[in-house]
Amino acid sequence: xxxxxKQPSGAASYFRRQSASVGPARRKRLIALLALMPALVIxxxxxxxPFSRLIVMGAEAxxxxxxxxxxxxxxxxxxxxxxxxxxxxxxxxxxTAVAIAGVAGFFLARHRFFGKAALVxxxxxxxxxxxxxxxxxxxxxxxxxxxLAQTSLWLFGERWMFAYSLAGLFIGYLYFSxxxxxxxxxAACDNLxxxxxxxxxxxxxxxxxxTKDVIVPGIAPALLSTGAICFATSMGAFGTAxxxxxxxxxxxxxxxxxxxxxxxxxxxxxxxxVLGVITWMALSLARRxxxxxxxxxx
Amino acid sequence: xxSSVSITLTQCSRTFAGGNTALQPLDLHVNxxxxxxxxxxxxxxxxxxLRIISGxxxxxxxxxxxxxxxxxTALPIEKRDVGMVFQNYALFPNMSVADNIAYGLKIQRLPKxxxxxxxxxxxxxxxxxxFGGRRIDALSxxxxxxxxxxxxxxxxxxxxxxxxxxxxxDAKLRDRLRIxxxxxxxxxxxxxxxxxxxxxxxxxxxxxxxxMQSGRIAQLGTPQEIYHRPANAFVADFIGAVNCLExxxxxxxxxxxxxxxxxxxxxxxxxxxxxxxxxxxxxxxLSQADIKGKVVQSIFLGQTQRLLxxxxxxxxxxxxxxxxxxxxNGTGIxxxxxxxxxxxxxxxxxxxxAKEQAYG
Numbered sequence: 221x222x223x224x225x226k227q228p229s230g231a232a233s234y235f236r237r238q239s240a241s242v243g244p245a246r247r248k249r250l251i252a253l254l255a256l257m258p259a260l261v262i263x264x265x266x267x268x269x270p271f272s273r274l275i276v277m278g279a280e281a282x283x284x285x286x287x288x289x290x291x292x293x294x295x296x297x298x299x300x301x302x303x304x305x306x307x308x309x310x311x312x313x314x315x316t317a318v319a320i321a322g323v324a325g326f327f328l329a330r331h332r333f334f335g336k337a338a339l340v341x342x343x344x345x346x347x348x349x350x351x352x353x354x355x356x357x358x359x360x361x362x363x364x365x366x367x368l369a370q371t372s373l374w375l376f377g378e379r380w381m382f383a384y385s386l387a388g389l390f391i392g393y394l395y396f397s398x399x400x401x402x403x404x405x406x407a408a409c410d411n412l413x414x415x416x417x418x419x420x421x422x423x424x425x426x427x428x429x430x431t432k433d434v435i436v437p438g439i440a441p442a443l444l445s446t447g448a449i450c451f452a453t454s455m456g457a458f459g460t461a462x463x464x465x466x467x468x469x470x471x472x473x474x475x476x477x478x479x480x481x482x483x484x485x486x487x488x489x490x491x492x493x494v495l496g497v498i499t500w501m502a503l504s505l506a507r508r509x510x511x512x513x514x515x516x517x518x
Numbered sequence: 519x520x521s522s523v524s525i526t527l528t529q530c531s532r533t534f535a536g537g538n539t540a541l542q543p544l545d546l547h548v549n550x551x552x553x554x555x556x557x558x559x560x561x562x563x564x565x566x567x568l569r570i571i572s573g574x575x576x577x578x579x580x581x582x583x584x585x586x587x588x589x590x591t592a593l594p595i596e597k598r599d600v601g602m603v604f605q606n607y608a609l610f611p612n613m614s615v616a617d618n619i620a621y622g623l624k625i626q627r628l629p630k631x632x633x634x635x636x637x638x639x640x641x642x643x644x645x646x647x648x649f650g651g652r653r654i655d656a657l658s659x660x661x662x663x664x665x666x667x668x669x670x671x672x673x674x675x676x677x678x679x680x681x682x683x684x685x686x687x688d689a690k691l692r693d694r695l696r697i698x699x700x701x702x703x704x705x706x707x708x709x710x711x712x713x714x715x716x717x718x719x720x721x722x723x724x725x726x727x728x729x730m731q732s733g734r735i736a737q738l739g740t741p742q743e744i745y746h747r748p749a750n751a752f753v754a755d756f757i758g759a760v761n762c763l764e765x766x767x768x769x770x771x772x773x774x775x776x777x778x779x780x781x782x783x784x785x786x787x788x789x790x791x792x793x794x795x796x797x798x799x800x801x802x803x804l805s806q807a808d809i810k811g812k813v814v815q816s817i818f819l820g821q822t823q824r825l826l827x828x829x830x831x832x833x834x835x836x837x838x839x840x841x842x843x844x845x846x847n848g849t850g851i852x853x854x855x856x857x858x859x860x861x862x863x864x865x866x867x868x869x870x871x872a873k874e875q876a877y878g
Contacts, residue, residue, distance in 0.1 A: 416608050418604070423601075424596050424626060425621075437610075437612040
């Protein structure tokens with residue numbers, strides 16, 4: 221068959237396709253709707269309904285104060301302190317993790333040495349642990365029978381402990397935040413354009429100036445986004461906090477307490493919504509600043 | 519603008535981890551104020567040579583880099599006072615055009631007035647007035663490379679280094695920027711080393727060209743020397759097109775018998791082949807022809823056309839012909855070659871000694 225004889229038939233089928241798409245456009249839309257149905261049902265059943273119920277429930281009167289639970293959070297010291305503590309510790313953990321792991325991640329990305337693969341594997345290993353195991357590890361380090369207590373008992377005759385305080389929580393959160401930052405920073409450093417550093421150096425910039433003017437701006441989006449994810453994870457981390465003790469006043473434990481111990485559903489719902497909104501705001505802010513791909517949409 | 523220095527490389531070799539030798543021991547001297555082009559295919563060692571000059575790479579033990587009289591072998595790039603222009607521009611994306619250009623000046627902690635003065639001066643030189651506040655990603659490729667150029671010359675470096683600066687641009691822009699860089703280099707009088715794989719760029723910009731092949735300099739010379747007296751078949755082939763005519767026999771009067779006819783070339787006795795450029799072969803009536811053949815293909819190039827002529831040799835001859843004449847395939851064609859245009863890398867040419875510059 222020659223090209224000349226092929227062409228008319230090709231053209232004809234093209235026109236047929238054209239005309240076919242104009243007529244039953246409505247039918248097409250109907251099929252699309254039907255195909256989307258399962259997703260819509262799941263979205264309504266598991267997201268829209270429970271979440272709107274949660275929001276409404278939070279607005280109901282709190283059992284102890286008698287006013288809306290949202291207002292109670294803002295007016296009662298106990299809840300306000302818990303809110304500030306949770307946001308505060310999450311912030312400090314995120315910043316510390318980014319600072320420590322940012323440097324380490326950059327070093328790992330730029331240097332080749334014997335056993336590097338093994339070291340990276342060990343460093344990222346904590347990602348495999350659930351929060352409860354991380355809490356357990358912190359207790360083994362800084363608990364009543366922990367390594368620190370044993371050492372200080374032997375040296376000074378008294379048990380030093382930090383596991384059951386905010387310090388223990390800080391260590392635990394840091395422990396599972398660092399691997400995330402290291403892996404993200406390593407990936408970001410691999411994508412850095414090395415000729416930018418070379419250009420800066422050719423213009424006389426020393427190591428510190430290159431770091432400040434080229435490397436940090438270059439990986440800033442990655443630092444911001446990974447920091448935001450650390451923040452979000454720390455805000456909602458429950459297992460670690462629960463293992464370390466219920467004396468800690470942080471939001472996830474408050475929600476659990478209001479819900480199970482006092483059956484105060486309104487307060488539990490309001491705290492959940494506040495926790496969710498703050499976390500979502502952090503993620504979306506970081507996403508906007510970094511222009512990257514994160515969990516929350518703007 | 520700045521006092522220029524010469525560059526001397528002595529026994530600079532470079533072996534990478536894994537025993538991969540990128541550069542054989544190399545001696546190279548770049549005169550003060552001169553533009554030297556390092557030309558060659560990828561992997562020939564031209565970029566490694568440039569990086570050794572810049573200080574981004576160190577030569578293997580025993581190698582030495584001198585700027586003028588000063589030994590800079592141990593100095594890192596930031597202490598060498600070089601300006602560098604990269605293929606991918608390497609502009610700082612978080613800074614404006616003006617901040618990019620002024621970066622080196624700020625590093626040097628020059629007074630504000632001096633920075634403003636120099637910024638103004640170099641933006642005028644690269645024709646970027648009014649672009650100072652722009653973001654880098656709002657510039658075209660050509661504008662980006664001008665910014666990179668301005669940034670490199672703003673610090674008034676002793677040596678300017680170019681790493682294939684035009685390779686990422688389209689043909690028209692490449693030609694224009696090439697001319698501008700040439701003017702700028704003449705204006706500045708700074709010693710420059712320019713890496714490229716583009717022979718036109720090399721010819722247009724280089725005071726001298728070093729053609730490199732597998733980690734060695736195959737030939738070092740002026741563009742004319744490299745083109746008209748290539749040191750070996752590789753250089754001849756890499757720079758422009760070249761015809762190779764096998765010598766089948768020699769006549770008693772010294773004429774060389776080649777496929778399709780014979781040539782007079784008394785300076786090329788005892789060679790097994792002779793070389794010539796396509797534009798040096800003249801088309802003449804068949805009755806006056808030294809060599810006869812048949813046109814097997816004509817390629818229209820606009821200004822000229824390239825004819826492939828079968829003379830019975832291993833490969834057809836390439837001939838440059840005026841573009842308006844028609845040469846249907848199979849047409850008989852008569853060719854003539856003056857002795858002057860024939861060369862062989864191992865033999866002196868009619869006009870001079872080919873060996874004198876060769877194998878640098």
